[in-house]
Amino acid sequence: MATQTIRTTCSYCSVGCNFTATVEDGRVTSWKPAKDYPVNRGRSCPKGFNLLEPFAAEDRALYPMVRGDDGELHRVPWDEALDRFVSGFRAVLDTHGPESAAFLSTGQIPMEEMAFLGALGKFGMGMVHGDGNTRQCMATAAVAYKQAFGFDAPPFTYTDIEESDFLVFLGSNAMISHPVLWNRLKNNTRDRTVVVIDPRATKTARAADEHLRIQPKGDLSFLYAVTNEIIANRWVDEEFVAAHTSGFDELAAHVAGFTPEGVEAVTGLSADTIRQFARRFHEASAASFWWTMGVNQSHQGVRTAQAMINLCLITGNIGRPGTGPNSITGQANAMGSRLYSNTTSLYAGLDFLKDADRRYVADLMGIDADRVPQANSLPYHRILEGVDSGEIRALWIIATNPGHSWIDHNTLAKRFASLDFLVVQDLYHTTETAQCADLVLPAAGSGEKSGTFINSERRIGIVDRVLDPPGEARSDFDIFRAIADRWDATPLFPEWQTPEDVFRFLTRVSRGRPCDISGISGYDMLRARGGIQWPYPESGHDDAEQRRLFADGRFFTPDERARLLVTDIEPVPEATDDEYPMILITGRGSTVQFHTQTRTGKVPMLRKSYPATAYVEVNPQDAERLGIVDESRVRVRSRRGDVTVTARVGETMAPGQVFIPMHYPEANPLTYPAFDPYSFEPNYKWAAVRLDALD
Ligand code: SF4
Incomplete structure (x- = not known):
């Protein structure tokens, strides 16, 4: 019997806990939080303890699927799926130009996969626009x-x-x-x-x-x-x-x-x-x-x-x-997405708008600098607005589920249907977003592939494969490589054969940047050291296990001074009135629920710990005034939609305010689409609503 001990990092939240798996003949026989890892020191939450279970769910996408004339998704061979991908995107890009297609990525996949996607989408396929779901959180x-x-x-x-x-x-x-x-x-x-x-x-x-x-x-x-x-x-x-x-x-x-x-x-x-x-x-x-x-x-x-x-x-x-x-930070690899996904900035926080930065990245990759877009990507909400206006005709959505999580998503399915081509690459073919796709590419989960995540304290932690992906599912890395081949883009990335090859490129591109990791020689060093926080330059690095920034008072601005920044108070985006007198706040419901529950919702032990159906928290004073009793059904209405949920009456909310957890699909038909003017992050924390008793 072949027995292996493998260490890997949790792919839910950004704390970045590490686990030790014992794998015997391809089966995980033991799964424990690592005692010697500086982040969690033997601790875990229930999500981490059950990290691997959702990978065995019945609705895993096990093979590529294409939507047929009957409106249903049908199994196709990988070759046909890849041909379909290439012909679909080529048709749009050739006809409507480089700004007519976009990708929407995630904070859930390893850094090397994000980096490959950013290079393939922008330098290989020629897209200008690609953003991540970190726009929704970080x-x-x-x-x-x-x-x-x-x-x-x-x-x-x-x-x-x-x-x-x-x-x-x-x-x-x-x-x-x-x-x-x-x-x-x-x-x-x-x-x-x-x-x-x-x-x-x-x-x-x-x-x-x-x-x-x-x-x-x-x-x-x-x-x-x-x-x-x-x-x-x-x-x-x-x-x-x-x-x-x-x-x-x-x-x-x-x-x-x-x-x-x-x-x-x-x-x-x-x-x-x-x-x-x-x-x-x-x-x-x-x-x-x-x-x-x-x-x-x-x-x-x-x-x-x-x-x-x-x-x-x-x-x-x-x-x-x-x-x-x-x-x-929110997601397991939100920091990786922020620094190394090639979406809102070039790798390592470099600037698409600067000639020197574009040339630097192109030279390191050995590609023509003209392949690097000279414009920033549209942010997430503008990409979706582009779908409305017809400027965006094709979308490639990877490991995220905006069909559930996007703010005020009432019209999203209709928007997706208006696209010439929608590709969803995910673990499951059943997400709200995958259900709209023309093509579903089956992806491996974090326990089924390798790479690295960066957690909230800037620690780069190793993700190692403990299971094989089921069916014909492939790691996102392998999917990107296969698409690059089909697109004839492989010559752009001759050295990128494995995730670790990409990691080594990222260490090189980071040299001299604030997030310099040029001193990290490879995955073995990360395994041996219990992860390493950035910066870790090749020379002059500090080997302490825990490091904070700015002890010397020198910041990364040109004059090394931090900026003190202020603004005027703006009115709330949506006023309450007699018809919609209450404020709706959305947020996390419990420890055992994560985002749109595509994974946590598949673990019976976790499901036991929270209400199966959506609920609204309401203060007793409001409940009495509105004739609402605990556990009764109520309608919650905003100017955009209405939903029926169960009332939970208690002191959690102040009078005049209600709360619906974001994990239920009932939350975002109600939310109001306002955005921060600098980060363009959606404001999920304020919408004007009314409650009506139904029972
Ligand atoms: S979900 Fe977060 S806190 Fe829980 S085990 Fe995973 S990394 Fe740790």
Whole structure:
């Protein structure tokens, strides 16, 4: 009997836990969280424990499928599927030009696959547009860091959660969304205070020392009022501000208009509460912000994230243990997508608009620089608008399910039907998006292939194959290679025979960049070291297991100073009124649910732990006023659609606000399509709705 021990990284959330599998004769006989991995040290959440089970689901896409004249998907051989792919995209691109087709990618597949897709789609097939579903979760944090620090550089390492004495979780339900990271608070032996700022009394809020129940969209005003207090009381770290930042005078002038009394109404918090918060932030020896989608998915998300960044900068809470404006990433490889997918930027954060950057990448690949687009991709929502207008005629969607997850997706199926050609590459042929496809390409899951992920603390972790893909499913890497062959594009990537070949290219392209990983020799080094955080340059690297950025106060801007950035408060995107008087917030429902549940929904043990059908959380006062009782059926209506769900009456929501978990298809027919003006991330956290009792 052949027995192997294989280490791999969880492909759900961005915490990046590592597991040890024992594989005997092709079967996994043991699956345990790795005790010696610096991220999880033997811990896991239920999703990770059950990571492999969804790969055996009955609705796996086992072979390529083409939609026939009868409107159904039918099995075809790979050769025919690849011919169909090439003829479909060639017909559109040849007739309508390079801007008429696009790909929509993901934060779920390994970095090397993203990099291959970005090269194949843009340099090989000649597309200009390709974006990722990280637009739906992390674009705001990426843009906020890039504008403030000069690069998309989350500054922290996970031990900061153990070394902070004032931890502020803003718009983050970390206890259920990033459970293993949250658990590390137990290692924090300081006299610490955890404050959660959230409109909803989430599990995280209830577990915290203090919950500031802020009004939805009151966060930016709150942060400006706190900044004003810090400045007015002369609690600013003047030395750090003078040496390492720019824009302080503008910041001070801007926030002077935000007094604690003046923002009471919009925040729902008393002036005393705001003053006390500012004082405690100032008095902490190491204060930190931790944020997720409550900030990112907002119509002013970038400036809200930067208001936290400002506070950390002006108080010197950066670059030291336990500090930092820290964005916890969403998907397992969102950071890989942000840096190395060749979508919104060229590899390693280089710029499609700069001649020198295009030439640098082209020279390293040995291709003609004219193959590199001289324009940025349209962001996700503009690609979908392009489908509406007829400018985008073909789409290739990889490992994501916008048919469920996209904001206000009521017309999406109709939009997909209007395309000349829609290809979906996924583990399952049953997702809402795959059901619209002309061609389904069956892909392997993360346990069935190899590559690397980058987690929230910038750690590059190894993904190793523990199972063979079922049926005729192939790794995304192999699918991209097969398409490159069929497209006659293989000569562009002669060295890219394996994922590790691509990884080595990425280490080369990163040289000299803030995310320099040129010192990583290959996968064996990552395996031996328990992952490695970027940067890790070839010379002068720091070998510490946990590393944070900016200890020297030097940022990635041309003058090495961080930027303090502000904006005016914009009105909420959709006003409530007599007809739609309540505010709908969407978000994560439980630890055991992930995104559109294409995987977690297939695990019976996980399914037992949450309601099978969609529900809306409603405050008892609203329930009584509307004649709604717990567990009864209610209709939730917005100006875009209506759904029927079960009422859960309780104090989780404040009066006038309701919540539907994003995992159910009932959430996004209701949401309102507003976008942050810098990151173009959708605002999933505010829509005007009404509730009507049905029972
Ligand atoms: S916390 Fe995240 S990375 Fe860790 S096991 Fe759970 S889902 Fe996977």
